[in-house]
Amino acid sequence: MEMKIKCTGEKPSYANKYAAGLDMRSNERVCIMPGGIVDIETLLAVEIPKGHFGMVVARSGLSFKNQIKLINDVGIIDEDYRGNIGIRLINEGKEPYLIEVGDRVAQMIIMPYIQPKLVYVDELEETERGNSGFGSTGK
Secondary structure (H helix, E strand, O other), rough: OOOEHHHHHHOOOOOOOOOEEEEEEOOOEEEEOOOOEEEEEEOOEEOOOEEEEEEEOOOOOOOOOOHHEEEOOOEEEEOOOOOOOEEEEEOOOOOOEEEOEEEEEEEEEEOOOOOOOOOOOOOOOOOOOOOOOOOOOOO
């Protein structure tokens, strides 16, 4: 399977042959202050294979070590979108964090999807759990 990439800046890449996430890079130098939010230019557009979508997620190391996260946690790129992919980051840490040109700031995972036929009903099948919500299955 192939994915076409239009990139006028720092090129995305896989860290190694086993990486599921395509590392997306910054094209600008920016400092994120504690509690601050910044939009990072990727200068990247993609043609995602039919029947797939791109899921933009935080880089776990950046998030765990420096508390730099995607503001919306996960972004979905539909297969028909051809525009620039933006990355909005928040600094949830206590220290300013400097992002340099070329730094990996997020990753995109390409996944297949199913769009089921919608069937509107008045009742749903009963289950043991029923409508018990958050925390109902225990710790």
